[in-house]
Amino acid sequence: MAHLTKSAWVDGGIADICAAPGGKLTHLAELTGERHPLIGIDLSRSRLQMIAENRERLGLNRIQLLQADGAQLPVKKMNIILVDAPCSGLGVIRKNPDIKLRRKPADLQQAAALQQRLLNQAAEHTITGGTLIYSTCTINKNENERIITAFLHNHPEFEISPAGDFVDIPWVTKEGWVETMPEMEKTDGSFCVRLQKRNM
Numbered sequence: 001m002a003h004l005t006k007s008a009w010v011d012g013g014i015a016d017i018c019a020a021p022g023g024k025l026t027h028l029a030e031l032t033g034e035r036h037p038l039i040g041i042d043l044s045r046s047r048l049q050m051i052a053e054n055r056e057r058l059g060l061n062r063i064q065l066l067q068a069d070g071a072q073l074p075v076k077k078m079n080i081i082l083v084d085a086p087c088s089g090l091g092v093i094r095k096n097p098d099i100k101l102r103r104k105p106a107d108l109q110q111a112a113a114l115q116q117r118l119l120n121q122a123a124e125h126t127i128t129g130g131t132l133i134y135s136t137c138t139i140n141k142n143e144n145e146r147i148i149t150a151f152l153h154n155h156p157e158f159e160i161s162p163a164g165d166f167v168d169i170p171w172v173t174k175e176g177w178v179e180t181m182p183e184m185e186k187t188d189g190s191f192c193v194r195l196q197k198r199n200m
Helices: 023-032 045-058 105-124 145-154
Strands: 014-016 038-042 063-067 078-084 126-136 158-160 178-180 190-197
Touching: 014 023, 023 038, 023 045, 023 063, 023 078, 038 045, 045 063, 078 105, 105 126, 105 145, 126 145, 145 158, 145 190
Parallel strands: 014 038, 014 078, 038 063, 078 126
Antiparallel strands: 126 190, 158 190, 178 190
16 A cells, blocks of 8 residues: 555645546646645545556656645645535546546535535645635536635635636636637537635
8 A cells, every 4th residue: 555644734735635546646746847846635545556557657656645635635835726616527428438427416516515524624724815716517606606606705805816827728718717608619518717716
């Protein structure tokens, strides 16, 4: 069993609080080099083990892994928090058509409630001036724009950083987030927004 961090993380750095299976986390490690401490958090020990194996294979040993609930974070303030939230997966039906049979209205409500809890925790643990990134692989507005609208209402210290300032792609909306739809160039459906924590 690869090493998992047991203690709370120090201030600063980047946290992926729904880290498994780890593709985004390892990519972040490759992009940032030695500039930022990185921690991957996930509730599932077996899924964290998958990340640990990839960490060893890629030689990204500075990534620390912590088994914990992202809705009850045992970390201090972080510079950047990524919430790639568990969701209904309605954006990837093209690849997984059985989703249409398995998802029930109650599942979508439960997903939205969890997403709200994850964002609230992430907000509490983001430093002033820090960045909170929220993403899903769904096209359900109740898990995407309505979650963010409610979050900004309850957390006026956050504002959207317009995605067009960072990426040159056709899927940036007027609201400033990135939203892809399955009918657009045969992409999967997804949602991503970058939030900045201001001094109030």
